[in-house]
Amino acid sequence: MSCKKAYITTPIYYVNDIAHIGHAYTTIIADTLARYSRMSGLETFFLTGTDEHGQKIEHSALERGKTPQEYADEISATFKNLWDDFGISYDKFIRTTDEEHKIGVQKAFLKMKERGDIYKDVYKGHYCISCETFFPKSQLVDDEFCPECGRATSLVEEESYFFRLSNYQDKLLDWYNERPDCILPKSKRNEVIRFVEGGLDDLSITRTSFDWGVKLPPELNDPKHVMYVWLDALMNYVTGLGYGTDEKLMDFWPARVHLIGKDILRFHAIYWPAFLMSLDLPMPKHIAAHGWWTRDGAKMSKSKGNVVNPKEVADAYGLDNFRYFMLREVPFGGDGDFSQKALIDRINSDLGNDLGNLLNRLIGMSGKYFEGRVECSAVGDYYQEELDEVNASLEKLEPLLFDMQLHRYLEELWRPLSIANKAIDMYQPWTLMKEGREKEAMALNGLIATILAKVSIMLDPVMPQTAPKIAAALGFEISYESWTRLIKENAPLGAFVIEKIPPLFPRIEEALLAHSEPESKEAQAPKEEKKAPKASQKEESKKEEGVSLIGIDQFFQTSLKVGTVVKAEEVPKSKKLLLLQVDIGEETPRQVVAGIKEWYSAESLVDTQVCVVANLKPAKLMGMKSEGMLLAAKDADGLSLIRPESPKANGTPIG
Ligand code: MSP
Numbered sequence: 001m002s003c004k005k006a007y008i009t010t011p012i013y014y015v016n017d018i019a020h021i022g023h024a025y026t027t028i029i030a031d032t033l034a035r036y037s038r039m040s041g042l043e044t045f046f047l048t049g050t051d052e053h054g055q056k057i058e059h060s061a062l063e064r065g066k067t068p069q070e071y072a073d074e075i076s077a078t079f080k081n082l083w084d085d086f087g088i089s090y091d092k093f094i095r096t097t098d099e100e101h102k103i104g105v106q107k108a109f110l111k112m113k114e115r116g117d118i119y120k121d122v123y124k125g126h127y128c129i130s131c132e133t134f135f136p137k138s139q140l141v142d143d144e145f146c147p148e149c150g151r152a153t154s155l156v157e158e159e160s161y162f163f164r165l166s167n168y169q170d171k172l173l174d175w176y177n178e179r180p181d182c183i184l185p186k187s188k189r190n191e192v193i194r195f196v197e198g199g200l201d202d203l204s205i206t207r208t209s210f211d212w213g214v215k216l217p218p219e220l221n222d223p224k225h226v227m228y229v230w231l232d233a234l235m236n237y238v239t240g241l242g243y244g245t246d247e248k249l250m251d252f253w254p255a256r257v258h259l260i261g262k263d264i265l266r267f268h269a270i271y272w273p274a275f276l277m278s279l280d281l282p283m284p285k286h287i288a289a290h291g292w293w294t295r296d297g298a299k300m301s302k303s304k305g306n307v308v309n310p311k312e313v314a315d316a317y318g319l320d321n322f323r324y325f326m327l328r329e330v331p332f333g334g335d336g337d338f339s340q341k342a343l344i345d346r347i348n349s350d351l352g353n354d355l356g357n358l359l360n361r362l363i364g365m366s367g368k369y370f371e372g373r374v375e376c377s378a379v380g381d382y383y384q385e386e387l388d389e390v391n392a393s394l395e396k397l398e399p400l401l402f403d404m405q406l407h408r409y410l411e412e413l414w415r416p417l418s419i420a421n422k423a424i425d426m427y428q429p430w431t432l433m434k435e436g437r438e439k440e441a442m443a444l445n446g447l448i449a450t451i452l453a454k455v456s457i458m459l460d461p462v463m464p465q466t467a468p469k470i471a472a473a474l475g476f477e478i479s480y481e482s483w484t485r486l487i488k489e490n491a492p493l494g495a496f497v498i499e500k501i502p503p504l505f506p507r508i509e510e511a512l513l514a515h516s517e518p519e520s521k522e523a524q525a526p527k528e529e530k531k532a533p534k535a536s537q538k539e540e541s542k543k544e545e546g547v548s549l550i551g552i553d554q555f556f557q558t559s560l561k562v563g564t565v566v567k568a569e570e571v572p573k574s575k576k577l578l579l580l581q582v583d584i585g586e587e588t589p590r591q592v593v594a595g596i597k598e599w600y601s602a603e604s605l606v607d608t609q610v611c612v613v614a615n616l617k618p619a620k621l622m623g624m625k626s627e628g629m630l631l632a633a634k635d636a637d638g639l640s641l642i643r644p645e646s647p648k649a650n651g652t653p654i655g
Helices: 021-039 054-062 066-087 099-114 165-178 184-198 229-234 245-250 262-277 310-317 319-329 339-368 379-395 397-402 405-428 431-432 439-459 469-473 479-486 533-544 552-556
Strands: 006-013 044-051 094-096 118-128 131-137 154-163 257-261 286-290 293-295 336-338 558-570 578-583 590-595 609-613 619-622 624-626 632-635 638-640
Touching: 006 245, 021 044, 021 066, 021 257, 021 286, 021 310, 021 397, 044 066, 044 229, 044 245, 054 066, 094 099, 094 184, 099 118, 099 262, 099 578, 118 165, 118 336, 154 262, 154 533, 165 262, 165 293, 184 262, 184 590, 229 262, 257 262, 262 286, 293 439, 293 609, 310 319, 310 339, 310 619, 319 405, 336 339, 339 405, 339 431, 339 469, 339 578, 339 638, 379 405, 397 405, 405 431, 405 439, 431 439, 439 469, 479 609, 590 624
Parallel strands: 006 044, 006 257, 044 094, 257 286, 293 336
Antiparallel strands: 118 131, 118 154, 558 578, 558 609, 578 590, 619 624, 632 638
8 A cells, every 4th residue: 555645624614604505616626635635655644623713703702602612612522523523534623722733833833933924913904803804994895894894993903913925925926826636626836926016024923802712822922822723723734744743643734725715725735834934844735725615506604594505405315315415516716506496406317317316227127138247357358448438537636636626536437338328229138138139238248237336336425325335335445545556557347146225316306395495494484494305395395486286187187097008119210219019908009108128128019908097188209109107116226107006908997
């Protein structure tokens, strides 16, 4: 195993709010990267935690009649519990109130001071408590309001220590230029460069007007100052590795990537590297800034009551599905809109149709023709072209991941699935079997299994609960070894008996969920029915939407009859349609065009019984008249025709 290291971080979250999908997004991306790093043999350290000092948090605590420490303990635990609940694979959860962190920050302060980068002066300026940021008057809106959040700033004049940020302007610009991928996406790097080229003022890094923060190093004997929260907070990235206390994890430094939201890019791409330069520590490899999540087009805010609670979404739709959605839906760096419809579409289409169905098709085919056996040894003899195409797609993945193009990663990962689905449609195992080409049919199954195995490995970091289930059905475990064998060396999968597992992505019917948008607790309170649907709520939801109950007479307005398929053929050029003649006890058989080719071959239907809706208005499908409809049930597992349990005379009414 390689002994290279990967250090991955999230921002540390303020403890003045409960977690929402914006926080979950950053954490899920970081978790995905950490999981991939581990799987690919890198020694990985993944840090997350909470940012607990500052005036804003002191205020929030006082408002609730708590001490800042009590309040921080409470909210910090809600973040930690949520990440534990989500199975986030962090190696350390840091709190800025941890003793080791405080000592580390003090040591760093002293070192920067000894180096001549810190001096004492008087600060006059406008401070926004909410953003914990000073702004020059020129940046204020109407000379008073914060340019970031719009809240009123307060004019502050106090003694302060300053960090000589202005000394680092050229060094920072050199770094951005030498390392074009230091800030991702690259467009954000240009923004930062423009800002720094505009000139940097020295940074006030201590405050005297409140108390809730890390004290200055005792050596300075200046107890009225506490440190500026951003100095305190940014330092977590090294104190989390023991900087200033027990430094044995410091060989994980520099970070492979600091994941952040675009709103805190300036702190990470300007202040943090300057602090690191002052401390003689190497620069992080990447600072990656993602975009902002909105809700149905609007900015999420507590006051609007439209904050999306990640736990409720995960409970309603499945944690892995939620993870997949967040990473797939939005190009990294762009803003994204959270809508239930978009989430359901992704689950039903990408996960259910493309992935889940493929596994079901493989289970079905290997069960039907080979008693569940799958052999992969002859795949290359018949399907080398498909394999090459699949491998070419998979090779693109790793660079995409560390270039933060997570949506592209998933898009590219879906290409092999589409190759597999097309191969089944094109080579038709049922035809191969009928023609006695068993070896080819087995190789085709082997191809599908190989593709599913490879995809499950590369999907594991994104969907760590689901991918191992696919692998287990295919008789292997996801690990560094299987990743090396199947992804890096492209070794064959081997032979195994497939395990029949229940559908992984049962179809979600949007209509039933129309009134079930997951909401935060606050948002739910004043509204009527807003919870995710539990079985008992479904009836309720149906009524609400006007899916009204019908009387028995209305039911009998539909004429349902038993019939026998007397002739069946494929519709030329159609992937979905079969043309059937069905005897329903009338003079001539009914012609029915049915979209069932994906699940039934024409031959297999002849002489079987079906249930027909006999009084539908005739319709034309691909130019052919269709005079009825077959009853069928479809889920993520595939489609099944509904048939009488024992043979019935053609034309027998159903009801
Ligand atoms: N405490 C600071 C970070 C210090 S790191 C040294 C902070 N905390 S935060 O809780 O306000 O935000 C943490 C992260 O959540 C940020 O990366 C921010 O971009 C992200 N998000 C908060 N709301 C968001 C959305 N609506 N959408 C996407 N991410 C957003 O900033």
